[in-house]
Amino acid sequence: MSDTNGGGSLKETLWDPIAGFGVTFRTMFRKPVTEQYPFEKRPTAPRFHGRHQLNRWPDGLEKCVGCELCAWACPADAIYVEGASNGPSDEDRFSPGERYGRVYQINYLRCILCGLCIEACPTRALTMTNEYELADDNRADLIYEKSDLLAPLLPGMVEPPHAMLISDDHHDYYAGKTLPVVEVTHGSASTGDGA
Amino acid sequence: MTVEASRETQTPVDLVTLSIDDVEVSVPKGTLVIRAAELVGTEIPRFCDHPLLEPVGACRQCLVEVPDAGNGRGFPKPQASCTLEVAPGMVVRTQVTSPVAEKAQHGTMELLLVNHPLDCPVCDKGGECPLQNQAMSHGRGESRFAETKRTFPKPLAVSEQVLLDRERCVLCARCTRFSEQVAGDPFIALVERGARQQVGIGPSTDEQAFGDRPGADGSSGGAQPFHSYFSGNTIQICPVGALTSADYRFRSRPFDLVSTPSVAEHDACGAAIRVDHRRGTVMRRLAGDDPEVNEEWVTDKDRFAFTWSRQDDRLRTPLVRDPDTGELVPASWPGALAAAAAGLREAAGKVGVLPGGRLTAEDAYAYSVFARVALRTNDIDFRTRPHSAEEAAFLAARVATVQDVATRDLETASTVLLVGLEPEDEAGTLFLRLRKGSRHGVRVAAVASHTTRGLAKVGGELLTARPGEEASALDAIQDSDGSADVGLDARSVVLLGERLASSPGAFSAAVRLAERTGARLAWVPRRAGDRGAVETGCLPTLLPGARPVGDAEARADLAAAWGVRSVPAKAGRDTTSILRAAARGQLRALVVGGVEVDDLPDPALAREALAAADFVVSLEVRESDVTRAADVVLPVAPPVEKSGTFVTWEGRLRPFGRVLDVPGSLTDVRVLAGIAEELGAPLGFRTTAGAMRSMADLGPWDGERVAAPDLAAPEAKEPRGGEVVLATWRQLVDDGRLQDGQDRYRATARRAVLKASAATLAAAGVEPGDVATISTDLGSASFPTAVADLPDGVVWAPGNNGVHLRGALGADHGSTVRLTAGGAS
Ligand code: SF4
Numbered sequence A: 001m002s003d004t005n006g007g008g009s010l011k012e013t014l015w016d017p018i019a020g021f022g023v024t025f026r027t028m029f030r031k032p033v034t035e036q037y038p039f040e041k042r043p044t045a046p047r048f049h050g051r052h053q054l055n056r057w058p059d060g061l062e063k064c065v066g067c068e069l070c071a072w073a074c075p076a077d078a079i080y081v082e083g084a085s086n087g088p089s090d091e092d093r094f095s096p097g098e099r100y101g102r103v104y105q106i107n108y109l110r111c112i113l114c115g116l117c118i119e120a121c122p123t124r125a126l127t128m129t130n131e132y133e134l135a136d137d138n139r140a141d142l143i144y145e146k147s148d149l150l151a152p153l154l155p156g157m158v159e160p161p162h163a164m165l166i167s168d169d170h171h172d173y174y175a176g177k178t179l180p181v182v183e184v185t186h187g188s189a190s191t192g193d194g195a
Numbered sequence B: 001m002t003v004e005a006s007r008e009t010q011t012p013v014d015l016v017t018l019s020i021d022d023v024e025v026s027v028p029k030g031t032l033v034i035r036a037a038e039l040v041g042t043e044i045p046r047f048c049d050h051p052l053l054e055p056v057g058a059c060r061q062c063l064v065e066v067p068d069a070g071n072g073r074g075f076p077k078p079q080a081s082c083t084l085e086v087a088p089g090m091v092v093r094t095q096v097t098s099p100v101a102e103k104a105q106h107g108t109m110e111l112l113l114v115n116h117p118l119d120c121p122v123c124d125k126g127g128e129c130p131l132q133n134q135a136m137s138h139g140r141g142e143s144r145f146a147e148t149k150r151t152f153p154k155p156l157a158v159s160e161q162v163l164l165d166r167e168r169c170v171l172c173a174r175c176t177r178f179s180e181q182v183a184g185d186p187f188i189a190l191v192e193r194g195a196r197q198q199v200g201i202g203p204s205t206d207e208q209a210f211g212d213r214p215g216a217d218g219s220s221g222g223a224q225p226f227h228s229y230f231s232g233n234t235i236q237i238c239p240v241g242a243l244t245s246a247d248y249r250f251r252s253r254p255f256d257l258v259s260t261p262s263v264a265e266h267d268a269c270g271a272a273i274r275v276d277h278r279r280g281t282v283m284r285r286l287a288g289d290d291p292e293v294n295e296e297w298v299t300d301k302d303r304f305a306f307t308w309s310r311q312d313d314r315l316r317t318p319l320v321r322d323p324d325t326g327e328l329v330p331a332s333w334p335g336a337l338a339a340a341a342a343g344l345r346e347a348a349g350k351v352g353v354l355p356g357g358r359l360t361a362e363d364a365y366a367y368s369v370f371a372r373v374a375l376r377t378n379d380i381d382f383r384t385r386p387h388s389a390e391e392a393a394f395l396a397a398r399v400a401t402v403q404d405v406a407t408r409d410l411e412t413a414s415t416v417l418l419v420g421l422e423p424e425d426e427a428g429t430l431f432l433r434l435r436k437g438s439r440h441g442v443r444v445a446a447v448a449s450h451t452t453r454g455l456a457k458v459g460g461e462l463l464t465a466r467p468g469e470e471a472s473a474l475d476a477i478q479d480s481d482g483s484a485d486v487g488l489d490a491r492s493v494v495l496l497g498e499r500l501a502s503s504p505g506a507f508s509a510a511v512r513l514a515e516r517t518g519a520r521l522a523w524v525p526r527r528a529g530d531r532g533a534v535e536t537g538c539l540p541t542l543l544p545g546a547r548p549v550g551d552a553e554a555r556a557d558l559a560a561a562w563g564v565r566s567v568p569a570k571a572g573r574d575t576t577s578i579l580r581a582a583a584r585g586q587l588r589a590l591v592v593g594g595v596e597v598d599d600l601p602d603p604a605l606a607r608e609a610l611a612a613a614d615f616v617v618s619l620e621v622r623e624s625d626v627t628r629a630a631d632v633v634l635p636v637a638p639p640v641e642k643s644g645t646f647v648t649w650e651g652r653l654r655p656f657g658r659v660l661d662v663p664g665s666l667t668d669v670r671v672l673a674g675i676a677e678e679l680g681a682p683l684g685f686r687t688t689a690g691a692m693r694s695m696a697d698l699g700p701w702d703g704e705r706v707a708a709p710d711l712a713a714p715e716a717k718e719p720r721g722g723e724v725v726l727a728t729w730r731q732l733v734d735d736g737r738l739q740d741g742q743d744r745y746r747a748t749a750r751r752a753v754l755k756a757s758a759a760t761l762a763a764a765g766v767e768p769g770d771v772a773t774i775s776t777d778l779g780s781a782s783f784p785t786a787v788a789d790l791p792d793g794v795v796w797a798p799g800n801n802g803v804h805l806r807g808a809l810g811a812d813h814g815s816t817v818r819l820t821a822g823g824a825s
């Protein structure tokens, strides 16, 4: 990066610094841009790393299987997960498989929004939204619980626990083979899979 | 390195020199190549190989190239190194130096993964899985298999406690070999062929023969669950996540667990365990590895029964009875200790101490010193089950500080004679070692009422003895006319169970037998703290370190070591006498440790004593009948929250560290030291380490010991008509309070059945399989019946499986009970 060659050519010693100031001079005559942030919110870049979201299947069941891989991947040790078994009856079903995340916490005092957890998640349960307003006046509120992180219920989704509404068969369920309700009323079956 | 190898180092052996990856190495003859390679630092990937199981070569992951088998010719194809024995001059090339071996291993791994599901995120083994690890280290990164994988409905419950996900299984046969070779419960096997091959359960005729499961009545019974006291070990040795524990399933990940080595608190074997906890809650326990004690196996009780100390009835604060309302109210520690001291001072000279059999050696020592120094009495007895003066004399003469027999000796003894001991139920770790011995030619015999499943599994001979008449059976073994020869000699071991305390003359007869034959004696109690309590003198006639109370020199020695003027000289009362004296007002106060009233020899007397005593101090972990009757309740720490030392039946010290750091959870040592200080007679230590130091400074007694008991065998008693003699003991999995909170584990208990000979059942008008009732004046208990080889006029029933026989019937091993057909009226 730095030039180790002591003398340097005429271009390097004379013209380059002046070219650098060129940017300064040009900007001096432009109209300043002032973001009126709290009053006027501008959209972020579409792939901005904002607050996390725990996604749902189209019938509202949770995608997270409580595998803790996100917690393991996190370099800031910001995530805490406890897995559990979906109960034998449908009143105790939170995810389509056998296992779900019973406790899910992200500590935004620690999170550096690097997105490594997103890469680790095997089910695309964890994604990031574009929401960046992560400030508060106390520490406790910055530990987001599962209820804070779960994606909002879209039309057609039912708050778990409940049975697998798409199909009882796991292959059909994941393939989304039978989605009459969701498709007829809202078109997209993959809206739960945000960002 | 392995048990086999280390045993071989004790005797000179032939060494074989071979070359592995161009490194010369000399190993004992018969060593497997896979283990020889470990010695040169090469780890060959493996799944089925396990040092404690016989080789099978089932998984083919350990392939190596053998260009020279020692005879100048090589093997044309890669060989499984876990079944190949070394030979002189052999040349072995592992994946380190041979592309052929490496390619073969990659190929095997790829085939193993063809049908393996991508389950790692939801699999309990994920993060500690040999398949995961070795697929990374010895597999190819990408799968070439794009087709649909084979699936099975999942999970399959092979027992209440063990779940099987068949599609994860790599068919290594570790679980089936363990069950057959180690536990002797071959209820799982590899069934089907090809891609459908799987671990399965099948009908078990063996089970039905012992009446432990439905089907005992002769019906086929259908598929039998994997029914074994040792089933949890298969979960641990399964190299993939095919076998999982129903309790632990999906609970946590290895990387959020903190592991602490510890020692199991459920029996006197001192099995090494590993306790895994997360955020102050124990999530699971695994077997530790200790070749001298438990190898790598533990019983299901040691593995699964750990939630008892976090039940709702756990005591958290000291309680003191309010004199006005008569209610127990929470108190501060200083207040409670002062209240305890005040009450004990009031009753000075009339206090009995019942520490119970669950204590660590340090805690037991604190009780022992507390009784002698602070209360100035020898009225202390750890035995909370039937006991006798003969037993106390035997313990003083032949057990305290004696270390004659070690677990490992059960592998090399000529004969092991079990007397009044059912090791599978009462000392599971010992049982596994005994079974290992019996598979290598150790002869096993048992003086018992009938052939139990445990005895059948060690191929044992039965020397039938009616309960209470064990002494005459022992006297008949290898006596002067040479009858009943079971081959006892100087290389033999006689193991005596705690049940013999209710069989008059049995300990004396055992001593006579040992003197006659030269066999070594060992006492195998049922509780973890029993042997430690003997060593530390929690007996009315015995002081710490095997010092007899009756020996002035021993007392003077002890008084000097403790820095007190004297140690009480009068022999104390035993448990029953303490309770009787308390009930009659001769003793005015009781200090009680971890004691269940129903376990005591006479629960009714115990209740009377607790009610009659002016002042009762209870040191307990959880609320119990004793704490409810106590005037001061001092909560103490369960083993998981403290450090300490258990003493095994062999006399081996098993120190363990604290797993959970719970503020305010005090040891018995600390609490007793606190009361003693309030009484103005400090113990001289306040901590567990301090107690251990004091014991070590004291050392064992080298003076004269108490003479061993020598009582004659009693005359045989004929029960009256309609009455039978009861044989009983507590099973491994039963209703004990140290197993609370583990319902799935409890569901693996053996079915409670009453066993008797066909003639006994017929005399009472009971059809085998039908329900029969045993009763005493106090109560009755009904069980389905099964025929077994008991002598006529004797029935066997489990001690605490559904009904607590001692608590509900007041009946014990050797009691007479009435036997009637049908259920209880
Ligand atoms: S974004 Fe990065 S720091 Fe934040 S929780 Fe995920 S892995 Fe951890």
Ligand code: SF4
Binding pocket: A063, A064, A065, A066, A067, A068, A069, A070, A071, A081, A101, A120, A121, A122, A123, A124, A125, A126, B121
């Ligand atoms: S969010 Fe994804 S990675 Fe994290 S526990 Fe749930 S499924 Fe596993």
Ligand code: SF4
Binding pocket: B168, B169, B170, B171, B172, B173, B174, B175, B176, B199, B234, B237, B238, B239, B240, B242, B243
């Ligand atoms: S269940 Fe586990 S231990 Fe048993 S054969 Fe399959 S992989 Fe091996």
Ligand code: FES
Binding pocket: B045, B046, B047, B048, B049, B056, B057, B058, B059, B060, B061, B062, B063, B080, B081, B082, B083
């Ligand atoms: S480890 Fe050798 S064949 Fe399995």
